[in-house]
Amino acid sequence: MCPATRDTEKLPESMGVLLRLVKSELMCAMEEELTAQGVDLRHSQVHALRCLYLSGPMSAGELARALAYDAGAMTRLLDQLEERGYLHRRPDPDDRRALRIELSTSGTALVRKLADYKERVLDRALGALDDEERRRLTDYLQRVLITLRQSH
Amino acid sequence: MCPATRDTEKLPESMGVLLRLVKSELMCAMEEELTAQGVDLRHSQVHALRCLYLSGPMSAGELARALAYDAGAMTRLLDQLEERGYLHRRPDPDDRRALRIELSTSGTALVRKLADYKERVLDRALGALDDEERRRLTDYLQRVLITLRQSH
DNA sequence: AATCAATAATTGCTTTGACAACTATAGCTC
DNA sequence: GAGCTATAGTTGTCAAAGCAATTATTGATT
Numbered sequence: 001m002c003p004a005t006r007d008t009e010k011l012p013e014s015m016g017v018l019l020r021l022v023k024s025e026l027m028c029a030m031e032e033e034l035t036a037q038g039v040d041l042r043h044s045q046v047h048a049l050r051c052l053y054l055s056g057p058m059s060a061g062e063l064a065r066a067l068a069y070d071a072g073a074m075t076r077l078l079d080q081l082e083e084r085g086y087l088h089r090r091p092d093p094d095d096r097r098a099l100r101i102e103l104s105t106s107g108t109a110l111v112r113k114l115a116d117y118k119e120r121v122l123d124r125a126l127g128a129l130d131d132e133e134r135r136r137l138t139d140y141l142q143r144v145l146i147t148l149r150q151s152h
Numbered sequence: 153m154c155p156a157t158r159d160t161e162k163l164p165e166s167m168g169v170l171l172r173l174v175k176s177e178l179m180c181a182m183e184e185e186l187t188a189q190g191v192d193l194r195h196s197q198v199h200a201l202r203c204l205y206l207s208g209p210m211s212a213g214e215l216a217r218a219l220a221y222d223a224g225a226m227t228r229l230l231d232q233l234e235e236r237g238y239l240h241r242r243p244d245p246d247d248r249r250a251l252r253i254e255l256s257t258s259g260t261a262l263v264r265k266l267a268d269y270k271e272r273v274l275d276r277a278l279g280a281l282d283d284e285e286r287r288r289l290t291d292y293l294q295r296v297l298i299t300l301r302q303s304h
Numbered sequence: 305a306a307t308c309a310a311t312a313a314t315t316g317c318t319t320t321g322a323c324a325a326c327t328a329t330a331g332c333t334c
Numbered sequence: 335g336a337g338c339t340a341t342a343g344t345t346g347t348c349a350a351a352g353c354a355a356t357t358a359t360t361g362a363t364t
Contacts, residue, residue, distance in 0.1 A: 015274060016182070016195065017220050018293045019175040024352095025300035026168055043168065044320090061342060068169050073321050075344055097329045097342040122167060124303055128295040136285075137292045141170045143280040144289075148177035151276055176322095194350090213312060225351050227314055249312040249359045 029121050037114065044069075045081055046114060049103065052087065053111040057102045059092060086110060181273050189266065196221075197233055198266060201255065204239065205263040209254045211244060238262060 030043040039046070044067070051066050052058065058066075064074035078101065081087050086107035092098035103111070126134050182195035191198070196219070203218050204210070210218075216226035230253065233239050238259035244250035255263070278286050 013290075014199070015290065016175070016178060016199070018290065018297065019171060019178065021220055022293050022297050022300070023168070023171040023175055025297060026171065029300055029303065030168070047166070047168070059342075068173055070322055071343070072323075072345075095330070099343070125296055125300050128299045129292055133288075133292055136288060137296075138167065138170065140281055140285055140289045140292075141174050144277055145170065145174050145177060147280045148174070148181055148277050151181065211312075222352050223313070224353075247360075251313070
């Protein structure tokens with residue numbers, strides 16, 4: 001379930017490798033936590049459900065932007081979640097192109113049940129950092145992201 | 153060439169999304185730099201060539217571990233690089249299971265030509281951070297990685 | 305020496321996510 | 335209101351990368 005790269009002796013120094021590994025391990029940890037709770041969903045799927053729960057119904061495009069997801073990927077993500085009954089695609093009454101994605105009862109229940117699984121995992125992952133360091137890590141990453149986006 | 157997610161208004165707060173975006177933008181920046189120099193290779197491929205250049209010939213497995221890559225992915229990466237003549241797979245004289253991956257003349261020349269493209273891109277990407285902050289960013293990511301790896 | 309487990313590389317399969325092409329609708333401009 | 339452009343969602347295609355299974359070889363144990 002996890003990348004088979006954990007037995008590397010020494011820590012990667014390259015920023016690219018480092019980012020890839022941390023992201024991949026974090027995703028793995030999230031998904032282990034999910035399967036531990038008997039939920040057969042990817043972290044990204046739960047993230048979408050949670051986003052709908054927190055912000056209420058929205059269009060597929062809005063949801064894609066909220067998760068920084070590709071539109072095509074979002075269609076398929078919605079397919080899977082709708083198939084399993086966690087949400088419904090309703091027509092938007094004001095715009096016949098658009099959808100209004102709504103959590104179903106079971107989708108809402110699932111999000112409530114999972115509650116703060118993400119916070120738990122993050123807390124474990126960031127356990128080696130104190131509050132100040134966590135704040136800084138987020139800050140640094142955001143600043144790097146801004147720089148990268150500006151430079152093209 | 154880059155994820156079509158750059159037009160997101162506000163910065164992602166979620167650590168998972170943040171890591172995905174920073175990694176993806178960084179890879180894009182690397183690859184734009186490569187195409188700008190007329191090199192039709194992925195960043196990971198150049199990374200492998202550079203690794204061979206710096207450490208000398210090694211087996212496919214060693215290279216995979218050095219890049220924190222899956223063995224299967226490494227086979228295919230080597231296929232592509234060998235096809236283009238940047239390296240050779242030689243039999244390891246001491247172990248008939250293993251390979252000895254060697255840079256070709258053109259592979260060596262390419263690495264020399266690209267010299268410090270990676271440093272240039274990283275310097276641009278991390279432009280918003282001072283030296284102390286860069287050091288901290290790497291340190292934090294490494295500590296998070298250690299924690300994540302320990303917790304299973 | 306025979307056997308058995310571990311390791312090296314390869315291959316097939318799968319998933320993820322990006323991109324491009326397409327259709328339908330909205331909204332602006334003349 | 336005709337036409338143009340932008341936007342919403344869907345679909346097809348593709349490459350990257352992880353995993354499992356396979357083959358060949360090594361090294362250790364009996």
